[in-house]
Amino acid sequence: MMLGTLAQRGLPGGGTPAWVPDDAIAFLDFVNEQYFSGGAERAVSTLLGGGFDPAAISASGMRIIGSNGNEPEVIGTFFSELAAAVTSGGTVVVDFQSTNHPGGFLMFIADGINLDVADEAILAYAGGGIEDYWDMDLFDVTVTGASRHKEAFTLARDVGGGDFEYAWSHDGRTAVTQTVDYVSHALPVDTILIGHDGVGTGNTLNDIYIRSITLYPAQLPAVLPALTSLVEELEISGTPITTTVEDEAYAGFTVSATGGTAPYAFSVFSGSLPTGISLNSSTGAVSGTPTTPGTSTGIVIRVTDDDGTTDDLASFDLEVTEALTPLISDTATYTPAADPRPAYQVPYTDPNFETTITRITGDAGTQIGSFVGTTWGTFPRHQYMKHCSWNADDSLIFIRENTGGTNAIILLEGQAPYDVVDVTSYPSGWQDARWHNVDPNLLIFVTTTAIKAFDVTDHSVATKHDYSGVYSDMSLGLGEGELSWDSDIVPIQATRTSDGKKVCFAYQISTDSILRTIVINGDPSGEPVIATDGGVGISPQGTYLCLSRDDGTMRFYSIATGALVNTFTEDEKPSHFSFAMDGSVEVVVGGDRSSGGGGHVIKRRMDNGASTVLNPNSFTYHTSGSSHAINTLWFATDYYPDSGSPYVDEIVVVGMDGSVVGRVCHVHKGDMTGNSDTNYWNEIHVGIARSGKQVIFKSSWDESDASPLSVFVCNFQDRSVGSLG
Structure with a gap:
């Protein structure tokens, strides 16, 4: 690498910034406004004073012309370093852009304050050359043209025998030299000026932009052409x-x-x-x-x-x-295999789709992993499909309920074999929780009066805000509760203490403030309670507070202004949905269960309600869009066993463009015609991992609706899924 190259590289020893040329003592880079002198970065105002005008510096460099009044004088550490170069030797390189034929003083070094009073001086000319008032007289008048130039001059290089060499080079040309028998007669140095002589007698640079000034230890003449070359290193x-x-x-x-x-x-x-x-x-x-x-x-x-x-x-x-072998994506009808429920943690291969299913919860009454005194329940349950069961980095799975057994926070490994890694009691007042979408260690949860965070690594609890006396009956959005995808905005549904009204609000963690509150009953229209079975969520980008009403309709309020931006007036269009991103557009994705909706899988824009059919007549029930790393895919499952769809009893990957990307597995739903309470438990509630290559569901595995449930994960990381690979 050539001496003086400005390429970025690792920090040299001593903490010199990477943008300083190798071996430089000082470097004033006016183009990038970076200045180094005295072994440290410095403000230019500490290096140039006198008639210096900082406003003369731009992306083109420091402009000097008689009419702009910029008359810099070297001060501070830069003065000390240049004065030392006059005494002990040094090489100065000036990189400049001339708008005319170069003329005027590049540098004036003297024992007096200006050209009129100085007895001795060293003069460096933009037009090519350097001289003093005695014998040193080096001129190279080939510096011509309105263009970029680099000029270098060496001062007082000790060549032995009481002699000192001066040298001059420009634009990569061979240096001219002169040896004299004195160091300099301009000692001690009193003043160093850049671009003028201090008295305005016609020596001011004639409209030149100085791009940079670099000071090196005294260099050999053979080095100067490299320092002044306008060809950068390859x-x-x-x-x-x-x-x-x-x-x-x-x-x-x-x-x-x-x-x-x-x-x-x-x-x-x-x-x-x-x-x-x-x-x-x-x-x-x-x-x-x-x-x-x-x-x-x-x-x-x-x-x-x-x-x-x-x-x-x-x-x-x-x-x-x-x-990777792609997932099957045809429309043939596949009959689920009549195989028994897989044993706990024993991988089972779906014979139709050749994907791996692992049962991740044990038999009812058996011990949970290695945690003595705990038992698996009859109805274990993972997170609802719109709330990711995996944490932010897919390293953990959260089993949120374990009805009939030890009801606690149960955490499993996020990858096979899905061992249980923790069973711990719910914190006091725990109502419901969601994984933080960015921090893999945090669960955001609420009590009836507070918003809190639970750290799974040490079981510590941090209160984000306690609303005791202000709100009661707080929930994470009731049946909805989607956090913004950065998890900074949390949806809360509650009763306001001051007037007893039901409200929902958007709470921002980073500012510890409520961004927007919406009254959901007792508002001026006189509407009754409208969200006792639905709830409220936050759109992925935190744009909307999304209210799902008991009549199956949805409202979207601007968090910024509170304005009602849009209303989905149809009943359950969509139903059992998830929020997702379609490129940069926030959408709701789910099954169309409205009158005449036909069970189509649809996506619907939050901002204007525009609806697009993605998969007609598929009769989907639940969709999961909780894989925040995937903006173009979502997962769906068919609920109805007699729909006529080829995807009955399956989890299917559907592209945001409506293409069926892949058929994942059969879920072996049990009999859904019996008791309505157990019927709900038997819904599979498919959820997607953030990687997009695993799904979680629950099933009684072809048994009756009263049979115990198990939670399963289908892992297809060895299969390609459209653009996911």
Whole structure:
């Protein structure tokens, strides 16, 4: 790397910023407004004073012209360093853009305050050259043209025998030198001016933008052309994508080059790219479709410029993994196998769809994992389908209820074999909880009067806000309760103490404040209680407070203004829904159970109510859109055994464009015609992992509605799912 290159690199020793050129003593970068002197970053006002005008600095550099009055004087540590260079040697490099033929003083170094009173001085000229009042007289008058220039001059380099060398170079040209038998007669240095002589006698730079000034220890003349070269060092860059899948288009990356002399040619210098992937020698694009699994190691891509100079990208490996088998996506009718309920934690392969199902709750009355004194219940239950059962990083599963057994917070591993990792009592006052969508250690829960957070790592409880005396009967949105996807906004349904009215409100954790409150009964219209079986949720981006009414309709209130933005007036259009993102649009996804709705799977925009049929006549019952990492997919399941749909008794992956992406597994629902209480328990309530490659459901596995339930996870991480891979 050439001395003085400004490429970003690791911090040199001593904490010097990466943007300071190698070996520089001081560096004033006016273009980027970064200044280094005295071993530290500094404000420019501590380095330049006198008639200096900071307003003269722009992205083009520091402008000096007679009419703008910018007359900088060097001060502070920069003065000390330049004065030392006059005495002990140093090299100054000035990078500037001239709008005219260069003229005027680049630098005035003297024993007096200006040109009129100084007895001795060193003068560096933008037009090319350096001189003093004695014998030193170095001129190179080839600096011409309204363009960018770099000029370097070396002061008093000790060459031995009482002699000192001065040198001058510009724009990469060979340096001219002169040796004199004195250090300098301008000692002690009193004043150093940049771009003028202090008296305005015609030596002010004639409209020049100084881009940077760099001070080095005294350099050999042979080094100066590199310091003043306008050709930057050749450098290659690019970030390889190091994994891909067999027979799928490689995501690819592009290497690029800067500096050197164009045009550039790119090549694979060592190693080899996987079969099917190639490098474009002109554009640097690495692309293709790999055809063979395996790992290609030690790949080095090289750039060669027009002068034959080269630079290499750091060596990397590229792994091609074996292609995953896609989920079945046809519309044939598959009959569930008449196999018995799988044993606890024993993987079972769905014979139709070849996906792996694991029962993650034990037989009623048996011990829960290794936790002595605990028992599995008759009706264990995971989170409802619209509330993710997996934590933020898919490392844990939350079993929220265990009716008939030890009712407690039960946490399982989020991946096979789904061992139980914790059983702990609910905190005092616990009503309901949701995983925090960002922090994998937190469950957000409510009591009847407070909003709290439970840390699963140490069982500590943090109160976010206690509303005792202000609200009572608080719940997490009653039957809904979706947090915003960043989990900063929490939906609360409660009774207001001051007037006894039922209200819902959006509470923001980060500001510890209520953003919006909506009265849901006793409002001016005289409406009765309208949300005793529905509830309230927060839209994914925190835009809306979404109220589900008892009559099956929905209202969307702006959290910012409180305005009623939209109303879904139809009964249950959609029903048993989840919130999701369709690109940047917030939508509700579920089954259309309205009059004439036909059980279609639909998505519906929150902002204007526009409805799109995704999967006609599928008679879905529950949908899960809780995989926040996936904005284009959601999961659905068919509830009705006599719907005529090919997807009866299945969990099906459906794309946001309406395509059936994959059929996941049969769920073996039991008899749904008996007791209405147990009928509800027998609903499978499918939920999706945040990875999009696991689903959770509960089932009596083809037994009667009074039979014990088990919770199952279907893992299809070894199968491809549309754009998820």
